[in-house]
Structure formats: structure tokens, C-alpha cells
Amino acid sequence: MGASKEKRSKSYVAILNAAHALFWKYGIGKVTVEEICKKAEISKMTFYRNFENKNHVARNVLVQIMEKGVLDYRRIMDADLPFNEKIHRLVQMEHDNNENLSEEFLRDIYGATETGLKNTLEEWQKTMMQALHDDLSKAQKKGEIRKDLKIDFVIYMINSLNEKLLDKRLTSMYGSTQELAVELTNFIFYGVMPNDKK
Amino acid sequence: MGASKEKRSKSYVAILNAAHALFWKYGIGKVTVEEICKKAEISKMTFYRNFENKNHVARNVLVQIMEKGVLDYRRIMDADLPFNEKIHRLVQMEHDNNENLSEEFLRDIYGATETGLKNTLEEWQKTMMQALHDDLSKAQKKGEIRKDLKIDFVIYMINSLNEKLLDKRLTSMYGSTQELAVELTNFIFYGVMPNDKK
DNA sequence: CCATAAAGATACAATTATAGTAACATATTG
DNA sequence: CAATATGTTACTATAATTGTATCTTTATGG
Numbered sequence: 001m002g003a004s005k006e007k008r009s010k011s012y013v014a015i016l017n018a019a020h021a022l023f024w025k026y027g028i029g030k031v032t033v034e035e036i037c038k039k040a041e042i043s044k045m046t047f048y049r050n051f052e053n054k055n056h057v058a059r060n061v062l063v064q065i066m067e068k069g070v071l072d073y074r075r076i077m078d079a080d081l082p083f084n085e086k087i088h089r090l091v092q093m094e095h096d097n098n099e100n101l102s103e104e105f106l107r108d109i110y111g112a113t114e115t116g117l118k119n120t121l122e123e124w125q126k127t128m129m130q131a132l133h134d135d136l137s138k139a140q141k142k143g144e145i146r147k148d149l150k151i152d153f154v155i156y157m158i159n160s161l162n163e164k165l166l167d168k169r170l171t172s173m174y175g176s177t178q179e180l181a182v183e184l185t186n187f188i189f190y191g192v193m194p195n196d197k198k
Numbered sequence: 199m200g201a202s203k204e205k206r207s208k209s210y211v212a213i214l215n216a217a218h219a220l221f222w223k224y225g226i227g228k229v230t231v232e233e234i235c236k237k238a239e240i241s242k243m244t245f246y247r248n249f250e251n252k253n254h255v256a257r258n259v260l261v262q263i264m265e266k267g268v269l270d271y272r273r274i275m276d277a278d279l280p281f282n283e284k285i286h287r288l289v290q291m292e293h294d295n296n297e298n299l300s301e302e303f304l305r306d307i308y309g310a311t312e313t314g315l316k317n318t319l320e321e322w323q324k325t326m327m328q329a330l331h332d333d334l335s336k337a338q339k340k341g342e343i344r345k346d347l348k349i350d351f352v353i354y355m356i357n358s359l360n361e362k363l364l365d366k367r368l369t370s371m372y373g374s375t376q377e378l379a380v381e382l383t384n385f386i387f388y389g390v391m392p393n394d395k396k
Numbered sequence: 397c398c399a400t401a402a403a404g405a406t407a408c409a410a411t412t413a414t415a416g417t418a419a420c421a422t423a424t425t426g
Numbered sequence: 427c428a429a430t431a432t433g434t435t436a437c438t439a440t441a442a443t444t445g446t447a448t449c450t451t452t453a454t455g456g
Contacts, residue, residue: 011432030228032414043433048416209403230443241404246445 012050014040016064019057020100027104028058059117062109065100066124069093073128077135083144210248212238214262217255218298225302226256257315260307263298264322267291271326275333281342 018040022031033054037044051057076089109117136151145151216238220229231252235242249255274287307315334349343349 009431026224026228030224033416034414044416045418045434046432049431053415207402231445232443242445243405243447244403247403251445 009050011040011042011046014042015047015050015057016060019054020061020064023058023061023105023108024100024102025104027102028054028108030104055117058109059120062117062120065097066121068100069097069124070128070131073131077131083139083142207248209238209240209244212240213245213248213255214258217252218259218262221256221259221303221306222298222300223302225300226252226306228302253315256307257318260315260318263295264319266298267295267322267326268329271329275329281337281340 015036019031019036022035022039031054033047034044036054036057037047040047051060072093073090076086076093079086081089109121133151136145139145140147140151213234217229217234220233220237229252231245232242234252234255235245238245249258270291271288274284274291277284279287304319307319331349334343337343338345338349
């Protein structure tokens with residue numbers, strides 16, 4: 001399961017970064033291969049020597065974002081920090097992730113019919129949830145979460161967060177999806193802490 | 199010069215609003231007629247019965263934004279308010295305008311070769327600058343602006359503001375174009391006031 | 397209730413944009 | 427120099443988009 005760190009060519013990285021930036025802004029559908037090439041400052045041929053097509057780039061961009069997400073998550077949870085601090089950093093990370101996974105990008109991925117993008121994303125989310133489950137269980141055993149709280153309930157709340165972020169009834173109440181994300185994660189995490197003076 | 203308030207059909211307004219929202223987000227080029235129709239919840243035929251083509255819609259959207267700009271400007275300058283307050287509201291207005299004239303939209307207008315969009319925008323900017331010149335001259339006579347300051351210099355600074363807003367060297371220093379606009383207008387207006395303790 | 401106008405649905409031809417490839421030229425690098 | 431990566435150009439096939447014609451449905455007002 002460990003991804004081998006192959007050395008990627010300069011062009012490869014440039015394409016990925018350019019595509020990432022453009023997909024983030026316009027979504028996958030609205031971006032053309034030539035736009036990516038222009039932004040990456042490479043020729044179209046170089047593009048097709050590195051990737052089969054646009055969707056493959058999208059997949060790799062997604063993978064890149066996800067791998068970074070996993071890495072960031074593990075770095076936070078495995079650090080020798082008080083639970084409070086971990087949660088705080090997790091909220092921060094969640095917020096940053098939302099800047100990498102824009103609404104347009106997600107919409108295109110969820111709307112994709114033929115590609116396996118949707119599955120890739122969903123499996124990643126499952127993996128993350130599993131890791132979160134384990135970590136939260138451990139934290140609960142250490143008394144950092146109320147003992148009477150079902151971890152599955154917390155997981156459920158976090159899962160539903162993803163849907164809520166796309167719910168227009170909610171997003172319209174906030175200036176941006178990011179704001180809403182902060183609000184929701186704050187609620188879920190801090191509303192769950194046992195050290196609340198309540 | 200007074201624009202007659204013709205009664206516009208519901209569809210006409212819907213198209214204009216839908217187009218405005220889409221152009222703002224993606225620029226003119228990336229938006230298709232059918233997307234506008236979908237968002238406006240009208241059929242393609244209704245679109246073509248109201249407008250010749252996409253560029254005409256863009257022109258009207260631009261006109262709409264500009265007319266609102268003029269109205270807002272006049273309302274502020276003609277109000278019975280202390281000069282301080284007027285400047286403050288002007289800065290605020292400038293900021294709001296930037297939310298209506300997104301970078302993508304402006305880029306498409308400036309990049310337009312065949313249409314008269316560019317001229318329309320530039321003439322509007324000229325008109326606004328003229329009005330500003332008059333108003334600032336009046337303010338200067340009333341002692342609200344340093345007497346030794348050339349109004350043309352102020353105008354020049356404000357003109358250069360528009361270019362600076364598109365200057366990547368500057369925008370990259372700020373989180374958003376809006377932030378930069380606030381910074382620049384603040385500098386220009388408040389750095390010019392005579393009541394500075396300097 | 398009917399006549400008329402306005403808007404929608406659909407299918408369509410013409411045009412334009414985009415994707416992807418081939419063949420050859422040019423850098424880059426050890 | 428050899429080998430590899432990249433660039434340029436031109437091209438085809440396909441898909442998307444535009445704009446229109448025709449017919450149907452829905453509003454609306456006398």
C-alpha cells in the first residue's frame with residue numbers, strides 16, 4: 001500500500017500544479033488541456049507524454065490532495081501534543097483542505113460517471129474515517145472524550161459534515177464554504193469535548 | 199442622457215442576472231448560452247428573443263454594473279455628509295464594485311477584440327473620473343483637500359489604481375484583489391486628507 | 397371562452413473548439 | 427556524441443456550441 005516515491009519529471013509536476021490551480025478555480029469541465037499546458041508552460045505533446053488525458057490529471061491531482069491530507073492528518077495525530085491542541089490543528093487542517101478541494105472540483109468529481117474519480121474520493125474518505133475512528137477510540141480510552149459518547153456517532157456527524165458543506169441551505173447562511181466548515185468542525189469537535197464547563 | 203426606464207420582461211431580467219452571476223465567476227468565455235438559460239430557467243429560444251448573442255448580454259451586464267456604479271457614486275457625493283464620511287463610503291463602494299467586476303470578467307472585456315465592450319468600459323471610467331475631478335475640485339475649494347495638491351495628480355493616482363489591481367506583482371502580495379483595492383483606495387484617499395497629523 | 401402573444405420543447409445545420417496524434421526539429425545532459 | 431525529454435506545427439476526428447425553424451404549450455386580457 002505504500003506509495004513508492006518515484007522521481008517525477010519537472011513537466012509532470014508543472015502540469016499537476018497548473019491543473020490543480022485551474023481545476024480549483026473553474027472545475028474540471030471548464031478547463032481545457034491547452035489551458036493547462038499554457039499555465040504549466042509546456043507543449044501539448046509533453047502533456048500527452050505525461051498523462052493519457054485530462055481525467056487522469058484530475059485523478060492525480062485528487063490523489064495528490066488526498067495523500068497530503070493523510071500525511072497532514074497523521075502528522076497531527078501522531079504528534080506528542082495535548083488532545084486539545086490536536087483537535088485544534090485538525091480543524092485548521094480541515095479548513096485548509098477546503099481551499100484545495102473547491103466546490104467546483106468536487107462537483108465535477110461527484111458528477112463524473114465513467115471515471116473512477118468518485119470511488120477514489122469515497123474510498124479515501126472511508127480510510128480517513130477509519131483512521132479517525134481508531135484515533136478517537138484511543139483518545140476516549142485516555143479520557144479525552146466523554147466515555148458515554150459513541151464514537152460511531154461522532155463519525156456519523158463528521159460524515160454528514162461533507163454533505164452539509166454542499167447543502168445550499170447552509171452555505172447560503174455563511175459567506176463561504178470555508179466559514180461553514182469552520183463552524184461545523186468547531187461544533188462537532190468542541191461540542192464533544194469533556195472539558196466543557198457545562 | 200437620462201436612460202428611460204423601459205419595462206423589461208421577467209425573462210430579460212432573469213437572463214441578465216444569471217449571466218451576471220456566471221460571468222462573475224467564470225468570465226465570459228467559459229460560460230455558454232445554454233448555461234445561462236439553465237440558470238435563468240428559460241429556454242434557449244427565449245434567450246435569443248431577448249438578446250442577439252452572448253456578447254450583447256455581456257454588454258448589458260456591464261452597462262447594468264456601470265449604471266449602478268454611477269448611481270451609487272452620485273448618491274454618495276450629493277448627500278449632505280461630511281467629506282470624511284463621503285470618502286469612507288466611496289472606499290466602501292469601490293470595494294463592493296470589485297465584487298461585481300471580477301478579474302475574469304474584466305479580463306474578458308479587455309481581451310475582447312471585435313466588440314465595443316472595451317470602449318464602453320473605458321468611456322465609463324472616463325466619465326467617472328471627470329465626475330470625480332469636479333467633486334474633488336469642489337471639495338478642495340471648501341478646504342477639504344490640501345490646497346497645494348493638484349487634483350489631476352489625484353486623478354492620475356486613481357487611474358493608476360485600476361492598472362495596479364491587475365498587476366500580479368501587487369495582487370500576489372494580498373489575499374485577494376478586494377483586499378488590495380481597499381489598501382490602495384485607503385492610501386490614495388486617506389493619504390491625501392489635510393487633517394492628517396503629520 | 398376565445399384570440400393573441402409570449403415562452404417552451406425539440407430537432408437541426410453550420411460553425412467552432414477541443415482532443416489527441418504524427419512527424420520532424422530542437423534542447424538538454426551526462 | 428548518444429540518448430532522452432521537450433517543442434513546433436500541422437492535421438483529423440469528434441464533440442460542443444451556436445443560432446434558427448417549427449411546432450406545442452402556457453398566459454393573459456378583452
